Amino acid sequence: MSTAAVRHRLARLRWYVRELTGEAAYDRYVAHTRTHSPDAPVMTRRAFERSRTDAREGDPRQGFRCC
Template sequence: MPGRERPGSPFGAAGRLARLRATLIRVRDLWRDFTGESAYDRYVERHRRTHPDHEPLSERQWWRARADVDERNVSTGCC
């Protein structure tokens, strides 16, 4: 019947909500990547894969270490 949508149809309300939710999650992930918020999460994921025998740095320790590296390696952006 035209104009009637089946429940669970990708064109129904549930399908639209699912697509909206997926889009919002992707936007949030992109924003976290853009602002650097996801850097610690990536560090923990990689650390657990490559060094499963010990715990990764805490988030506070990791950000401090990253700031220390940035402070030691200042670039003027030229040559």
């Protein structure tokens, strides 16, 4: 297997893991905010994650979180 093929597979694996864990959501948020509202302030990663967590816990469709 060539070096290029290995790099391609590792890049695909990295993409998959980032999507699976939700890590890419912040990157999409930043890109969307900068595209649609260039003058709006962008939340920090910590604030973004806190906002996502609050939204998930406040939505009854997401299930009950006991802890």
